[in-house]
Every structure is written in C-alpha cells, then in structure tokens.
Amino acid sequence: MGSNVTESVQLRVVDIIEETSDAKSFVFEASSALVYKPGQFLTIEVPSDSEAGGTARCYSLSSAPHESDLLKITVKRVRDGYGSNWMCDNVKVGHTLKALPPSGLFTTRQASSDLLLFAGGSGITPVLSIAKSALATGTGDVVLFYANRNDASVIFASELSELAAKHPDRFVTIHWLESVQGIPTVTQLKNVVRHFSSYDAYVCGPAPFMAAALTALDQLGLPRERKHHERFVSLEGNPFEIEAVTTEHDLSETAKEGSASTTSPSAVPSFRVSGKIGDVSFDHDDWPADQVLLDFLLNKKLAAPFSCRAGECSSCMYQVVEGSVKMLKNDVLDDEDLNDGLRLACQSLPETEAIEISYEF
Known part of the structure; x- marks a missing residue:
C-alpha cells in the first residue's frame, strides 16, 4: 500500500505579535478558506532533523471566527519543548507552514449561554x-x-x-x-x-x-x-504522514496483538454500524473487524471529525449508544468519559454484531 499525507493546508505568516517575553502570536493567511469554531486548534507540521518529514504540534486558535478570515495561534515557550521553541525562534513573516484544518471538541454548544x-x-x-x-x-x-x-x-x-x-x-x-x-x-x-x-x-x-x-x-x-x-497531549506520531485510508484492511502491530482477525480480507467478519454525523444519517453492515471506525467512515465518504489519528488528541471522539467496541489505544479519555460511552474513532474496532454511535453528546 502506498503512503499519502492527510489533507493539509498551507498557512502564510502575515504578522507576528510579541505577547509576552515568552509567548508569540502568529497570524496566518490560509491557502484555502477554513471554517472553524471558537476553541478549536490547528495541527502544525514542525521540521525536525531527527524525524523524516518532521513532527507535529497542536496549537489553539486565539482568533475568533467572526473577526476576519485570518487565523491566529498563540505559542508560549516550554522549557525543553521542541515545537514551541522552534516556532518562536525560527518562524518569520512571509514563511509558509503546513497545517491540518481546524479541529477539536473544546467548543461552546449554545451562543446564548452564560x-x-x-x-x-x-x-x-x-x-x-x-x-x-x-x-x-x-x-x-x-x-x-x-x-x-x-x-x-x-x-x-x-x-x-x-x-x-x-x-x-x-x-x-x-x-x-x-x-x-x-x-x-x-x-x-x-x-x-x-x-x-x-x-x-x-x-x-x-x-x-x-x-x-x-x-x-x-x-x-x-x-x-x-x-x-481541553484534552491536549503531545503527539508522538506525525499525522501528515499517515498512510492513506484504503479498503485493504491492513492491521497495525497493536491490532494483531489483540482480537482482530489476521486472515484474508474475504474471511474477515463484518459488523453493522449506524448513527449520524452532522445532518447525515448512515447504516452500514460491512464494517470489517480489522478496520478502525474512522477509516471505515472516511471510506464511506462520511465527514467524520479527526486530527492526529493516533489516539492522542480526542478530535475523533464519539459516543457508543448501543453495542460495544474495543479501543487499541487511549491517551486522552478518563474513566468518567469511558463510563459515558465515549470512544476514539481512530482506535475503535467492533466487538458486537450491531453498534449505534453518536457524535452529538
């Protein structure tokens, strides 16, 4: 299977604001129009000599959607923090950075709320x-x-x-x-x-x-x-180099160590999953036992939210309404989240014959 980068955008730096002695705001003009909600973040690719293609860091947007088409993130230096120090030391006006579209669930539900x-x-x-x-x-x-x-x-x-x-x-x-x-x-x-x-x-x-x-x-x-x-953890992987989603259900080593099947695609059992993403309802009975939910939904051309695809950022979080799934990895959900049925789509494999999920919780 060939590799590909996750869909990304180019951000041109049009202004840099010195907020404090150890914090800077970077104002961007995006290569294509981006829609975001207040409280969301950008995943920025940061060059790295030690990692081919670089690494990635998540930085929250300090701009608000109603202000303008420009995007602004604010970065505070962290002692021994590679990403924050690289941003503050190296990024200049006129530079272009690669980013994933805005993501994240730390957003308001009702504009009229106190x-x-x-x-x-x-x-x-x-x-x-x-x-x-x-x-x-x-x-x-x-x-x-x-x-x-x-x-x-x-x-x-x-x-x-x-x-x-x-x-x-x-x-x-x-x-x-x-x-x-x-x-x-x-x-x-x-x-x-x-x-x-x-x-x-x-x-x-x-x-x-x-x-x-x-x-x-x-x-x-x-x-x-x-x-x-907010549920930030430092990303271990580089989501810009995630292999392309494919209908070939390749297993990660982690999945192989679990209960997922390692037989040929034709012998892999399928499960039923139903739910709603935005205004689109779906009901499919061909979710393979060895494919994580996020990849399955994206293959079905459903606009499932995601960012890191590594179980580290919670952008793909959803709720299991009926049935059960197995998660391969979880670095962000606590016991209370899990008890409420919250799961990460990028790490979920089916466990029961029929599963109903929701992205409204």
Whole structure:
C-alpha cells in the first residue's frame, strides 16, 4: 500500500505579535478558506532533523471566527519543548507552514449561554477565542478566572481590558497571580466562582490547574454536561504522514496483538454500524473487524471529525449508544468519559454484531 499525507493546508505568516517575553502570536493567511469554531486548534507540521518529514504540534486558535478570515495561534515557550521553541525562534513573516484544518471538541454548544471560563497560563488561548465569540454573537454573561505566575506572564492583558471596556455589563476577568496569592486551591477556586455555578464551564491550562478547577466545579454541583475541558497531549506520531485510508484492511502491530482477525480480507467478519454525523444519517453492515471506525467512515465518504489519528488528541471522539467496541489505544479519555460511552474513532474496532454511535453528546 502506498503512503499519502492527510489533507493539509498551507498557512502564510502575515504578522507576528510579541505577547509576552515568552509567548508569540502568529497570524496566518490560509491557502484555502477554513471554517472553524471558537476553541478549536490547528495541527502544525514542525521540521525536525531527527524525524523524516518532521513532527507535529497542536496549537489553539486565539482568533475568533467572526473577526476576519485570518487565523491566529498563540505559542508560549516550554522549557525543553521542541515545537514551541522552534516556532518562536525560527518562524518569520512571509514563511509558509503546513497545517491540518481546524479541529477539536473544546467548543461552546449554545451562543446564548452564560459562561464560566478557567484559564491557566497559555490555556487562555482557546478560552479567549470562546470569550470573544460569545460576547460578539451571544447574549450571555462571560466570567473568566485567569491564573498566571505574575503580572509579566499575563498573555492578552490589553485585549482582555478592551473586552471588559466594550462589554462592561457582560464580561469580567478575575486575575489570580501565583506571585501574590499562591497556586489556587480547590477551596479557593470554589469560593471565588460559587456565584456562577449555574453557568456552563470551560477549563484549559496545566493538568494540576485543570484538575483543581474541575474538582471545584464538581463540589459546586455542576452536572457533567456543563463541564468542558481541553484534552491536549503531545503527539508522538506525525499525522501528515499517515498512510492513506484504503479498503485493504491492513492491521497495525497493536491490532494483531489483540482480537482482530489476521486472515484474508474475504474471511474477515463484518459488523453493522449506524448513527449520524452532522445532518447525515448512515447504516452500514460491512464494517470489517480489522478496520478502525474512522477509516471505515472516511471510506464511506462520511465527514467524520479527526486530527492526529493516533489516539492522542480526542478530535475523533464519539459516543457508543448501543453495542460495544474495543479501543487499541487511549491517551486522552478518563474513566468518567469511558463510563459515558465515549470512544476514539481512530482506535475503535467492533466487538458486537450491531453498534449505534453518536457524535452529538
């Protein structure tokens, strides 16, 4: 089987903004029109001497869809972080980068909802996109809890002040500085935001910060459907070099070690899968036992969402309504997700005769 790259776009850098001493925003003009939702991210190809074809990193969009056709990501240097340091040290205006189209599930469900946003450090990037979009297109209030090390590390300080001045009755930022108040605890977070416990909550930042915020929300009684958090992990593979989807059902070594069949394609059992993606309903009875769900759906010309195709980013997440599947790998879904029937399409093999799935959850 030949190889191919996942469908990609070219991004030309038209501006670079120094946000802080260790964070930059990169403004892009895309080679083709891109549609995205506030809170989504771009997967950028980063050249690497040690890996043929480079590697990939996910960077959230800090721009909002209503602003313009230009796209903006914001990158904060991470100590020993190859991708972030390469971006900040090497990318110049006029350069062109390869990217996958916007993806991700960390997006708002209803524009009119009141929002309680938690951001820690560079976690402000998708949160700012959500806040700007909600204020411009919705009617609800927006409360932002924004934690940083100190004053100098606050990304988008001026933009947040401008938003507050423009929407004085709808938007407020609660700044929290570790240099002054220490690292926020669950109790402190709960006390600060308890008056907004009826809002829809969105959380993004370092893992300990997100864990504390989500625990505080749990203790305030927020139901699961009103709590949302970003699910980033560093990509191990390069989605730009994923082999082309094919009707030949080649097995990965991981699948071979599991229960999937290794016999000839004609002997591979098939399963039934039904559901809906967007406005399109489907019902197929020929899902091969040795082909992951994402590849099967794409072969059927269905617009199933995806990005990394390696079980590392959650963009292909869906819910099993009936039946069961086996996942080959899972780096992002927690026990609560799994108990709710959430699975990754790029890692799912069928286990029961008939399976019903949903992308609306």
